[in-house]
Amino acid sequence: MPSERTMQTSVAAKPIVASAPRPPRAAVTGRSAWADALRMMGATIAYSRNEEVYGEDEPAEFVYLVTSGAIRTYKLLSDGRRQIAAFRLPGDIFGLEAGETHAFTAEAIADSSVIVVRRSAVLAHAARDGAVARDMWAETARDLGRAQDLLLLLGRKSAQERVATFLLEMADRATYGGAIELPMSRQDIADYLGLTIETVSRTLSQMEHAATIALPSCRRIELRNRPLLSRLNS
Amino acid sequence: MPSERTMQTSVAAKPIVASAPRPPRAAVTGRSAWADALRMMGATIAYSRNEEVYGEDEPAEFVYLVTSGAIRTYKLLSDGRRQIAAFRLPGDIFGLEAGETHAFTAEAIADSSVIVVRRSAVLAHAARDGAVARDMWAETARDLGRAQDLLLLLGRKSAQERVATFLLEMADRATYGGAIELPMSRQDIADYLGLTIETVSRTLSQMEHAATIALPSCRRIELRNRPLLSRLNS
């Protein structure tokens, strides 16, 4: 049960930050033409920890590109059970919808900066330039691919396997100085992996005892036996 | 553990069927301009029960439109655990990838007919016509939306809730004469819902005893208390 659900939504009212803090990784360099285009077109907005970027079923007015921090996108059941569909880290795009409304809620995990572009402007751009349209499609397809990998994890993997997969994913996305730097809490990890906070904690402790990982602090993880984790990843 | 994994793949070698059997539902009428375009451009191919349409990681050469029968798309873990990502029924499009290879395996659940179009032809068409490009994107986004709903189901719902969600989904997609006509086996349902075959069977039996549903035969289900199912669907 996530109990922090009362933050303002106002995008328009947010202060525009002139110089966004540099992302810690190489994500600043454009991965695609249209991500660069977003950087050119957009204004930077800062969100503080646990602040909502947009809510499920709200009109999809903007597209977002993370420049620093981390965002979670999730769905809720009526009784508060939560499933996080994705963590968006610097360089990631989110909020791009084919429909008129957002399919899930987006919240800042930590203090974050994002570049915001009007959806209508992006769509107009895509209509004019076929390459942009294709990039947009490719982005959505990548999201779909990640969602499908997560389906396999949630439907068929054990707790150990889930955590192993998560660690390998984060090692690719958020390594800094040889260790994974987690921006998210145990609760976020649990809601991403379809587990409870206790199971995540226990599994990490077991892996530490087995010397598969090291836990210098609870937000910092070093992989000590990557082959073993890869095997668990199947 | 699915034990039927040895079927030929050859698309090129398949016999072209002149007149595809009529789909049982209204799916023949075009839902989108580009689905109609696929119908114009493509050749019809028949697949028999359990035959593979394409395998994971194979080059994505074709795009498919189901005209009769049903297709499952899934991923496997190395030890055979299976997660079905989607059931494709008449009117559905599948196999459209942004990358060069297929992200999962597609197999016929029952004897099926599909219209096949070269991916390159579809992409060329999209490059020429912005509306087609947009339809392609919308199709991928719809898939993504369905995948995200499934994430919530697999990550956070109980067995009862999963089955209820499945029944409501199938009621929308495969109702015929007031009852759901299931094209797939219990094993397929289990691998879609992240459960075992026994749990699916038991849950359906419980629902029958509670008069929530009726089971005239094991492939035929009538919903007797839809509000209750909707409540379970959250």
Next chain:
DNA sequence: CGATCGCTTGATTCCGATCAACAGGAGTGG
């Protein structure tokens, strides 16, 4: 008609959830 396959049902097990206690920081205010 026997054999196989798909489904159901029962008995038991086990993994992860739940309940509960506690520890270590971070932030707050005196």
Next chain:
DNA sequence: CCACTCCTGTTGATCGGAATCAAGCGATCG
């Protein structure tokens, strides 16, 4: 500065829902 609370994470004990193991049943098919 310290006492206080709040918050996050860890660990232990117990529980429970779904998995697993095991028959048995009915339909289809050679």
